[in-house]
Amino acid sequence: MDPKGKVAIVTGAAMGVGKGIARQLAAAGARVVIAEINEDAARSTVEELRADGGNVEFAHVDVRVDSELRDLITSAPDRFGSLDILVNNAGIRRGVVFPEVGPELWSGVLHIFLRQVMYGTQLALETMSDRGGAVVNIASGAGVGFGYHNWPEYAVAKAGVIRFTTSIVRVAAAANVRVNAICPGWVATESVSEYTSGWTEEEKKKREVPDPMVKPEEIGDSVLEFVRDDTLASRVMLHYHPNDRKLVPVDTEY
Numbered sequence: 001m002d003p004k005g006k007v008a009i010v011t012g013a014a015m016g017v018g019k020g021i022a023r024q025l026a027a028a029g030a031r032v033v034i035a036e037i038n039e040d041a042a043r044s045t046v047e048e049l050r051a052d053g054g055n056v057e058f059a060h061v062d063v064r065v066d067s068e069l070r071d072l073i074t075s076a077p078d079r080f081g082s083l084d085i086l087v088n089n090a091g092i093r094r095g096v097v098f099p100e101v102g103p104e105l106w107s108g109v110l111h112i113f114l115r116q117v118m119y120g121t122q123l124a125l126e127t128m129s130d131r132g133g134a135v136v137n138i139a140s141g142a143g144v145g146f147g148y149h150n151w152p153e154y155a156v157a158k159a160g161v162i163r164f165t166t167s168i169v170r171v172a173a174a175a176n177v178r179v180n181a182i183c184p185g186w187v188a189t190e191s192v193s194e195y196t197s198g199w200t201e202e203e204k205k206k207r208e209v210p211d212p213m214v215k216p217e218e219i220g221d222s223v224l225e226f227v228r229d230d231t232l233a234s235r236v237m238l239h240y241h242p243n244d245r246k247l248v249p250v251d252t253e254y
């Protein structure tokens with residue numbers, strides 16, 4: 001799909017990874033909706049991307065609330081003229097983690113990072129089915145592998161996003177929608193610099209923080225690759241280092 005003139009919703013695009021994605025989609029000529037809970041930050045991002053010539057607007061949403069997510073996605077054809085691209089990106093920052101907190105807190109992590117990605121995708125399949133479209137789910141390297149992770153509920157949610165994206169290949173194709181996932185490693189965002197500030201070089205090395213890190217705009221370029229290449233459906237891209245994107249091979253179907 002050529003993104004030029006297409007309508008793209010990016011959730012959580014006021015800052016960080018989502019902002020980089022919005023910037024690259026806008027630079028490619030898409031009409032970009034910054035779907036955000038943080039209105040002030042979103043409005044300043046809209047201004048910044050418009051100043052660069054982007055066709056960008058703000059839509060208020062709390063993706064955790066089903067009715068708000070549903071209204072945003074299903075009303076897009078009337079409100080914005082179409083819905084061609086959805087990027088499920090919004091996320092929260094790390095707080096206290098399993099097992100220190102109970103289900104009421106850790107299930108909130110599963111809710112925003114997994115359940116609402118599934119729900120957003122389901123709504124996009126319904127809404128896009130006339131013209132077809134592309135959904136890109138932002139997973140994480142945290143969801144890949146079999147080793148220790150220091151935020152278990154986050155790793156579980158991201159692993160779930162990967163498996164969800166790959167397992168729906170046939171139903172998504174029936175709806176004429178391609179759903180893919182990107183697993184960034186460490187991305188150079190405000191949240192990461194906050195989280196890693198104070199770490200020694202040794203700690204950064206131990207935690208495999210690359211230097212330089214991938215920029216948010218480079219994740220935006222990975223999104224564009226999935227949007228543009230109509231042969232890619234239910235594929236997973238690992239993007240851990242600058243200029244190093246790997247598509248994970250498709251394995252056995254059950």
Ligand SMILES: NC(=O)c1ccc[n+]([C@@H]2O[C@H](COP(=O)([O-])OP(=O)(O)OC[C@H]3O[C@@H](n4cnc5c(N)ncnc54)[C@H](O)[C@@H]3O)[C@@H](O)[C@H]2O)c1
Pocket residue numbers: 011012013014015016017018035036037038041061062063064088089090091092093138139140141183184185186187188189190191192
């Ligand atoms: N930064 C990284 O290194 C990294 C690595 C791998 C994956 N990711 C993934 O990228 C995505 C974005 O992460 P980030 O680091 O840019 O985070 P961030 O905290 O910098 O930005 C998240 C954005 O989501 C918005 N948001 C939060 N809750 C929301 C809600 N309920 N409804 C709507 N918007 C909401 C925030 O206002 C913010 O603008 C997440 O899914 C994250 O897991 C990030």
